[in-house]
Amino acid sequence: MQASQALEVDQAREFVVNYQDKRSGELRLSMKVLEKAMMWQRLRQISEEAATIEGVVDAVRPGGLMVKVYNCLPGFVPGSHVNEVSSLHEY
Secondary structure (H helix, E strand, O other): OOHHHHOOOOOOOOOEEEEEOOOOOOEEEEHHHHHHHHHHHHHHHHHHOOOOOOOEEEEEEOOEEEEEEOOOEEEEEEHHHOOOOOOHHHO
């Protein structure tokens, strides 16, 4: 997606400075880095609350399941934490 598709003129948004070119001083801003940081902050909060979060199984590994949380953050669920299934490949 191009910036012109994601942003409108005079729209206020928060960004993170992702990179600064040493020669030109030009800044590379990122909404994606900020959004991921906010998601990780929310996951820490959920963990502290001992709440449940849903993830989508992305792959099966010998020791467990690779999952995606919020459609972008990777996670791992050990096979010993998966209940009521005879084989992880059922996922």
